[in-house]
Amino acid sequence: xxxxxxxxxxxxxxxxxxxxxxxxxxxxxxxxxxxxxxxxxxxxxxxxxxxxxxxxxxxxxxxxxxxxxxxxxxxxxxxxxxxxxxxxxxxxxxxxxxxxxxxxxxxxxxxxxxxxxxxxxxxxxxxxxxxxxxxxxxxxxxxxxxxxxxxxxxxxxxxxxxxxxxxxxxxxxxxxxxxxxxxxxxxxxxxxxxxxxxxxxxxxxxxxxxxxxxxxxxxxxxxxxxxxxxxxxxxxxxxxxxxxxxxxxxxxxxxxxxxxxxxxxxxxxxxxxxxxxxxxxxxxxxxxxxxxxxxxxxxxxxxxxxxxxxxxxxxxxxxxxxxxxxxxxxxxxxx
Amino acid sequence: xxxxxxxxxxxxxxxxxxxxxxxxxxxxxxxxxxxxxxxxxxxxxxxxxxxxxxxxxxxxxxxxxxxxxxxxxxxxxxxxxxxxxxxxxxxxxxxxxxxxxxxxxxxxxxxxxxxxxxxxxxxxxxxxxxxxxxxxxxxxxxxxxxxxxxxxxxxxxxxxxxxxxxxxxxxxxxxxxxxxxxxxxxxxxxxxxxxxxxxxxxxxxxxxxxxxxxxxxxxxxxxxxxxxxxxxxxxxxxxxxxxxxxxxxxxxxxxxxxxxxxxxxxxxxxxxxxxxxxxxxxxxxxxxxxxxxxxxxxxxxxxxxxxxxxxxxxxxxxxxxxxxxxxxxxxxxxxxxxxxxxxxxxxxxx
Numbered sequence: 001x002x003x004x005x006x007x008x009x010x011x012x013x014x015x016x017x018x019x020x021x022x023x024x025x026x027x028x029x030x031x032x033x034x035x036x037x038x039x040x041x042x043x044x045x046x047x048x049x050x051x052x053x054x055x056x057x058x059x060x061x062x063x064x065x066x067x068x069x070x071x072x073x074x075x076x077x078x079x080x081x082x083x084x085x086x087x088x089x090x091x092x093x094x095x096x097x098x099x100x101x102x103x104x105x106x107x108x109x110x111x112x113x114x115x116x117x118x119x120x121x122x123x124x125x126x127x128x129x130x131x132x133x134x135x136x137x138x139x140x141x142x143x144x145x146x147x148x149x150x151x152x153x154x155x156x157x158x159x160x161x162x163x164x165x166x167x168x169x170x171x172x173x174x175x176x177x178x179x180x181x182x183x184x185x186x187x188x189x190x191x192x193x194x195x196x197x198x199x200x201x202x203x204x205x206x207x208x209x210x211x212x213x214x215x216x217x218x219x220x221x222x223x224x225x226x227x228x229x230x231x232x233x234x235x236x237x238x239x240x241x242x243x244x245x246x247x248x249x250x251x252x253x254x255x256x257x258x259x260x261x262x263x264x265x266x267x268x269x270x271x272x273x274x275x276x277x278x279x280x281x282x283x284x285x286x287x288x289x290x291x292x293x294x295x296x297x298x299x300x301x302x303x304x305x306x307x308x309x310x311x312x313x314x315x316x317x318x319x320x321x322x323x324x325x326x327x328x329x330x331x332x333x334x335x
Numbered sequence: 336x337x338x339x340x341x342x343x344x345x346x347x348x349x350x351x352x353x354x355x356x357x358x359x360x361x362x363x364x365x366x367x368x369x370x371x372x373x374x375x376x377x378x379x380x381x382x383x384x385x386x387x388x389x390x391x392x393x394x395x396x397x398x399x400x401x402x403x404x405x406x407x408x409x410x411x412x413x414x415x416x417x418x419x420x421x422x423x424x425x426x427x428x429x430x431x432x433x434x435x436x437x438x439x440x441x442x443x444x445x446x447x448x449x450x451x452x453x454x455x456x457x458x459x460x461x462x463x464x465x466x467x468x469x470x471x472x473x474x475x476x477x478x479x480x481x482x483x484x485x486x487x488x489x490x491x492x493x494x495x496x497x498x499x500x501x502x503x504x505x506x507x508x509x510x511x512x513x514x515x516x517x518x519x520x521x522x523x524x525x526x527x528x529x530x531x532x533x534x535x536x537x538x539x540x541x542x543x544x545x546x547x548x549x550x551x552x553x554x555x556x557x558x559x560x561x562x563x564x565x566x567x568x569x570x571x572x573x574x575x576x577x578x579x580x581x582x583x584x585x586x587x588x589x590x591x592x593x594x595x596x597x598x599x600x601x602x603x604x605x606x607x608x609x610x611x612x613x614x615x616x617x618x619x620x621x622x623x624x625x626x627x628x629x630x631x632x633x634x635x636x637x638x639x640x641x642x643x644x645x646x647x648x649x650x651x652x653x654x655x656x657x658x659x660x661x662x663x664x665x666x667x668x669x670x671x672x673x674x675x676x677x678x679x680x681x682x683x684x685x
Contacts, residue, residue, distance in 0.1 A: 121673060122673070123673070127672075130619075133616075134663075136661075137658060138658075138664070140655065140660075141657045259483075305486070308487050312469070312480060316469055
């Protein structure tokens with residue numbers, strides 16, 4: 001039951017409030033589905049699509065934060081790897097290879113962030129924000145320098161990663177991978193030696209160091225791994241979802257993923273669940289935005305706010321006395 | 336009077352910022368080389384465009400005006416131990432408030448400017464409060480909450496413009512500020528207005544408040560040592576709220592400055608195109624200015640220069656202007672490393 005340990009810290013009052021909100025939300029959901037004839041299948045499909053980048057990013061960041069490195073530059077990694085993913089897909093003429101280029105880009109940025117945090121003993125929040133600011137400018141510079149058109153680049157149809165048709169609707173292979181990755185990350189963190197070392201490094205780097213494990217390598221490795229998953233999520237957006245690389249494609253998803261991580265208390269499986277809730281809220285807002293009967297009554301702009309309001313609501317209600325690694329965000333200095 | 340002696344403690348921040356800026360520019364040059372641009376030519380036009388003539392310097396100052404204020408928002412947060420990156424959203428609301436007050440009501444000339452400015456600052460501060468309350472009551476981390484409020488503000492402001500404040504017959508922007516609600520232009524042909532003095536005065540005012548008053552001392556005490564502040568009986572919750580409100584006022588003023596103090600638009604576009612990312616840029620500016628209200632003014636002039644000069648760089652050297660934002664991000668990463676000067680010194684000694 002380790003996976004559910006994130007819930008243990010919740011005060012009972014918060015749990016009641018949480019349950020109440022969940023009931024109201026579900027009731028509202030069914031009302032909207034009934035009233036406006038939305039298809040539950042397409043809602044689920046949309047929710048799973050929106051979940052995928054959040055889940056990958058959040059699971060990666062769980063591993064990363066377990067080792068004591070906090071990267072708030074996820075938004076920037078998502079942005080940059082979305083563009084390099086499309087570039088890679090065009091370079092190799094293959095969407096799957098594009099996804100890999102995105103993952104490699106993320107891994108590289110994660111690696112650099114790890115080096116800066118570990119050897120530079122950087123203020124990780126500031127460095128992460130630096131990545132975000134860098135990405136804002138760099139993505140537009142890339143779009144312009146590669147394709148000579150500002151702000152947007154469409155992906156050719158043949159380069160898109162095709163979904164798989166299943167009885168419950170269309171599914172992207174990346175979505176399936178994200179779900180498997182969350183499970184694997186859980187096994188990795190709790191059942192393998194390296195996973196144990198990562199968790200120990202976040203709790204007590206001194207003890208790990210005394211035991212003869214290289215704290216610097218463990219942290220850089222987990223930062224790289226976290227970056228790779230985030231990069232895959234970034235490349236997923238243009239190549240398997242939107243069909244275009246846009247200058248602000250991430251639209252706060254890096255931070256929503258951070259909210260998932262906080263909500264999950266660094267448990268990958270809970271982070272996946274959180275990503276599904278947030279993703280569903282987003283997919284739901286997309287579905288609502290185009291529904292006849294709704295779009296005339298509720299302005300489109302309010303529908304756009306749904307993911308952000310959901311995020312705020314969930315972190316407000318669900319934050320309890322979560323236990324985070326002791327050495328979280330603290331550079332380790334060898335005596 | 337205490338004798339002021341310049342020691343290494345005073346010089347070090349300048350050296351660190353300088354090294355960070357140099358590293359950022361070097362890495363920026365690398366990015367240009369990768370895409371086969373000539374960095375020397377590009378930087379020549381960048382800095383000539385920024386500081387090459389009096390009118391360019393005026394233009395640079397016009398770009399710097401909102402940045403020193405959004406940088407102040409972030410800096411006040413850091414001084415209180417908060418990572419307040421909500422300047423972006425607060426700035427949208429400030430811009431909307433100023434546009435509404437300046438375009439929709441009629442008042443005597445001098446008063447109208449003051450009212451529009453104050454209303455923008457008020458809305459900016461108002462938008463900052465929810466994040467503070469969430470932090471105080473539920474411990475929601477401000478990095479997450481302020482970003483969410485930024486995105487909500489983005490959609491909310493556009494909604495308000497289109498549904499309530501659009502110029503009749505032209506939905507793409509708000510009604511322009513009435514002539515009586517505009518800050519006077521300082522030099523014919525430039526877009527620098529008297530609002531720059533208001534911005535600088537606000538920065539200096541915050542500096543005096545933080546370092547010269549008891550309330551300001553309490554604010555910095557909470558940031559520097561929360562335990563000591565708690566022991567001294569300072570309410571960290573009250574200080575937190577105060578910090579967010581002060582930051583919101585600065586961000587609101589930044590937004591207002593782009594509406595009633597920046598020709599030729601004198602209005603807020605429905606895409607928010609004439610204010611967007613000023614809040615985020617402020618974070619980088621604040622860090623280059625070592626999170627100091629006065630340092631932020633100089634850093635804003637530097638980054639304002641990059642933003643203005645980048646247009647000439649794009650025109651003459653073909654390098655897309657957004658590169659300067661990437662450079663500022665690289666500078667921030669470099670500045671995050673506390674011992675960067677020592678690390679570089681060690682490398683060179685070997």
